[in-house]
Amino acid sequence: MIKIENMYKIYKMGDNEVRALDGINIHILKNEFVAIVGPSGSGKSTLINMIGCLDTPTSGKYYLDGIDVSRINENKLADIRNRKIGFIFQSYNLLAKLTVLENVELPLIYMGLSKSKRHALAKDAISRVGLSGRENHRPNQLSGGQQQRVAVARALVNNPSLILADEPTGALDSKTGQELLAMLKDIHSNGNTIVLITHDKEIAQNAKRIITIRDGKIHQDSEVKAQ
Amino acid sequence: MSIFQAVKMSLKSISSNRMRSFLTMLGIIIGVAAVIIMVSLVQSSTAQIKAQMESMGTNMISVMLTGRGSVRNLSINDMQKLVDDNTDYFLSVAPVLNGNPTIKAGTENDVTSLIGTNQHYSSINNAEVEFGRNITERDCLNRSKIVVIGKYIQNRFFPGENPIGKEMKISGQVFTVVGVLKAKTTTIAQSSQDDRIMIPYTTAQRLLRNTAIRSYSFQAANAEVAEKASQKLEDLLLKLLGDTNAYRVMNQAEMLESVQSITGTMSLMLGGIAGISLLVGGIGIMNIMLVSVTERTREIGIRKAIGARRSSIMTQFLIESIVITLLGGALGILFGIAGTSAIGKAISLKTSVSLSVIALSCGVSIATGVFFGWYPANKASKLNPIEALRFE
Numbered sequence: 001m002i003k004i005e006n007m008y009k010i011y012k013m014g015d016n017e018v019r020a021l022d023g024i025n026i027h028i029l030k031n032e033f034v035a036i037v038g039p040s041g042s043g044k045s046t047l048i049n050m051i052g053c054l055d056t057p058t059s060g061k062y063y064l065d066g067i068d069v070s071r072i073n074e075n076k077l078a079d080i081r082n083r084k085i086g087f088i089f090q091s092y093n094l095l096a097k098l099t100v101l102e103n104v105e106l107p108l109i110y111m112g113l114s115k116s117k118r119h120a121l122a123k124d125a126i127s128r129v130g131l132s133g134r135e136n137h138r139p140n141q142l143s144g145g146q147q148q149r150v151a152v153a154r155a156l157v158n159n160p161s162l163i164l165a166d167e168p169t170g171a172l173d174s175k176t177g178q179e180l181l182a183m184l185k186d187i188h189s190n191g192n193t194i195v196l197i198t199h200d201k202e203i204a205q206n207a208k209r210i211i212t213i214r215d216g217k218i219h220q221d222s223e224v225k226a227q
Numbered sequence: 228m229s230i231f232q233a234v235k236m237s238l239k240s241i242s243s244n245r246m247r248s249f250l251t252m253l254g255i256i257i258g259v260a261a262v263i264i265m266v267s268l269v270q271s272s273t274a275q276i277k278a279q280m281e282s283m284g285t286n287m288i289s290v291m292l293t294g295r296g297s298v299r300n301l302s303i304n305d306m307q308k309l310v311d312d313n314t315d316y317f318l319s320v321a322p323v324l325n326g327n328p329t330i331k332a333g334t335e336n337d338v339t340s341l342i343g344t345n346q347h348y349s350s351i352n353n354a355e356v357e358f359g360r361n362i363t364e365r366d367c368l369n370r371s372k373i374v375v376i377g378k379y380i381q382n383r384f385f386p387g388e389n390p391i392g393k394e395m396k397i398s399g400q401v402f403t404v405v406g407v408l409k410a411k412t413t414t415i416a417q418s419s420q421d422d423r424i425m426i427p428y429t430t431a432q433r434l435l436r437n438t439a440i441r442s443y444s445f446q447a448a449n450a451e452v453a454e455k456a457s458q459k460l461e462d463l464l465l466k467l468l469g470d471t472n473a474y475r476v477m478n479q480a481e482m483l484e485s486v487q488s489i490t491g492t493m494s495l496m497l498g499g500i501a502g503i504s505l506l507v508g509g510i511g512i513m514n515i516m517l518v519s520v521t522e523r524t525r526e527i528g529i530r531k532a533i534g535a536r537r538s539s540i541m542t543q544f545l546i547e548s549i550v551i552t553l554l555g556g557a558l559g560i561l562f563g564i565a566g567t568s569a570i571g572k573a574i575s576l577k578t579s580v581s582l583s584v585i586a587l588s589c590g591v592s593i594a595t596g597v598f599f600g601w602y603p604a605n606k607a608s609k610l611n612p613i614e615a616l617r618f619e
C-alpha cells in the first residue's frame with residue numbers, strides 16, 4: 001500500500017541544513033498497524049505528513065496504492081487526501097465555529113455528497129466514537145478526549161483505507177488514551193491500514209510493527225510479538 | 228463542493244463576525260446609497276425641468292440679441308414686423324426684460340423676479356391669468372404702473388383677500404395689481420415659477436433704467452412649423468444683422484437638449500464621485516479579507532488536509548466577499564431609496580429611483596466583491612497545507 005524509496009526532506013536555514021528525513025525506505029502493506037516511535041525532532045511528523053500527502057519531499061519516491069504521488073497534480077492530491085486518507089492530529093484541529101456534526105461532515109462536503117447522505121454517514125461515525133447526542137455541540141463545549149474522538153470520527157467518516165495519527169494520545173490522560181487506542185484497534189480490525197506516531201512505549205506495543213526513527217533515519221523496524 | 232455549500236459556509240462565517248462584517252459592508256452601503264441618491268436626484272430634477280419646460284409654452288422660440296449694435300438696430304417694432312410679414316410661421320412676439328426688484332405691500336417686503344413684457348407673453352409662455360386681467364397693448368403704450376402677480380406673491384402679500392385694485396411698491400414705485408397668474412407648481416414655493424410679477428415692458432424699461440431689450444419670445448404659428456419657424460427666424464435675423472454672432476435663437480427642442488446634456492454630464496460626474504466611495508469600500512473589503520485569510524490560516528490548513536481542493540478554498544473566500552458586497556449592496560439600495568425620497572421631500576422634488584440605477588449598483592457591488600475578493604481568495608487557496616497547519 002505504502003512504498004517509500006530513498007526519501008529526503010532537507011530544510012536549509014542559512015548555512016545550516018536540517019535533514020528531517022535522511023534517506024528513508026519503508027514498505028507498509030494493506031491492513032498493517034504500524035507504530036512510529038523516536039525521540040523528539042527525529043522526523044516522525046515529517047514522515048507521516050509525507051505519507052498523508054500534506055508535504056512534498058526534497059527527493060525520493062512515494063507510491064500510494066501504486067500511484068507515484070510526487071507526479072500528480074494538486075487537485076488529485078486533494079482528492080487522495082479526501083478519499084483515501086484519514087488524518088488524526090495531536091491538537092485535534094477541529095473547526096471551532098462548526099458543530100460536531102458539521103466538523104465530521106466536512107470531508108463529505110468536499111467529496112460532493114448530498115446532504116442526506118452526509119448526515120447519515122456523519123451520524124454513523126459519531127456513534128462509532130460514542131458521541132451520539134453531542135452532534136450539535138461545538139468543540140469548545142467538549143473535553144479534550146471527546147474532541148479527539150470527534151477528530152477520529154472525521155477521519156473515519158469517508159471510510160478511508162489509510163488512517164494516520166500523529167500522537168493522538170499526546171494530550172490525553174492514560175485512561176482516555178487507552179480508550180482511543182481501543183477505537184483505533186477496532187478500526188484496524190475492520191480492515192483499515194493504520195500508521196500511528198507515539199511516544200508511549202505501551203501504546204506502541206499494541207501495534208503489529210514498530211518503526212523507530214532517529215535523526216531522520218530508520219533505526220529499527222521490528223514486528224511485535226503476539227501477546 | 229457546490230456553490231450552495233459555499234454560500235452557506237460564507238453566511239456562517241459572516242454571521243459569526245457580525246460587527247466586523249457590518250463595518251466591512253459599510254463602505255459598500257455608503258457607496259451604493261450615494262450612487263443611487265446622486266443619480267436619482269439628477270434624473271428626477273431633469274424630469275422636473277423637462278415637465279416645466281413643456282409647461283412653459285408650446286411652440287415657443289426665444290431669441291437673444293448678443294451684440295451691442297444688434298440691440299440698437301432692432302426694436303420691438305422690428306420684431307413685430309417680422310411676425311406680421313410671416314404669419315405663416317409666427318403668431319406673436321413678446322419682449323422679455325428681467326429684473327429682481329424689491330417689492331412691498333403693507334409692511335411686508337421681499338425680492339421677486341420681474342418680467343417686463345407685453346400682452347402676448349401670457350399665451351406664449353403658458354402664463355395664464357387666473358383672475359383679474361392681463362397686460363394690454365394700451366398699458367404698454369401708456370407705461371401704466373400696473374402689475375400682474377404670481378400665485379406665491381398673492382399668498383405672501385395678500386393672504387385671504389382679493390388683491391385686484393390693491394397697491395404694491397416695486398423698487399419704491401407704486402403699482403396697481405390688476406391680475407393674478409394661475410399657479411404653475413403644486414407647492415407654490417418661494418423662488419418657484421409662481422414667485423414672480425409681470426409688468427408692461429415700457430414701464431420696466433424705466434423702472435430698471437434699461438431700454439435695451441435683448442430677449443424676445445416668439446410663438447410659432449403651430450406645432451408643425453415650429454422647427455421651420457425657428458430656422459426662418461434665424462434666416463431673417465441674419466439678413467437684418469448680417470452676423471451670426473449677434474443673436475441666438477433657441478427653440479424648445481434645443482433647450483431640452485441642452486438641459487439634458489447638462490444633467491447628463493452632472494449625473495456622470497456625481498455618479499463618478501459616488502463611485503469612488505464604492506472603490507474605497509472595495510479596498511476595505513480586500514483589506515478585511517486579507518486579514519481574514521491570515522487569521523484563518525489554520526482553518527485553511529485543516530480544510531486542505533481533509534481534502535479541500537484549491538478551487539474549493541478559492542470559491543469559499545470569493546463567495547464570502549461577494550456575499551458581503553451583495554448584502555452591503557442590498558442595504559445600500561434600501562438606504563439609497565429612502566435617502567432619495569427623504570431629500571426629495573426636503574427640497575420638494577418629486578423623485579423616483581430607476582431600475583437601471585439599482586441594477587447598475589447591484590452589478591457594481593458584485594464586481595467589487597469579485598475584484599477585491601480575488602486576490603485574498605487566491606492567496607488563501609495557494610497556502611501550503613502543512614505550513615498552514617503549523618501557523619499559530
Ligand SMILES: Nc1ncnc2c1ncn2[C@@H]1O[C@H](COP(=O)(O)OP(=O)(O)OP(=O)(O)O)[C@@H](O)[C@H]1O
Nearest residue numbers: 011018019020038039040041042043044045046047
Ligand atoms: N518548516 C520547518 N523548517 C525548518 N525545520 C523544520 C521544519 N519542520 C520541521 N523541521 C525540523 O525537522 C526536524 C524533524 O521535525 P519533526 O516535526 O518531524 O519531528 P518529530 O519527530 O515529529 O518531533 P516531535 O516528537 O517533537 O513531534 C526537526 O529538527 C525540526 O526542527
Ligand SMILES: [Mg+2]
Nearest residue numbers: 044045046166
Ligand atoms: Mg511531531
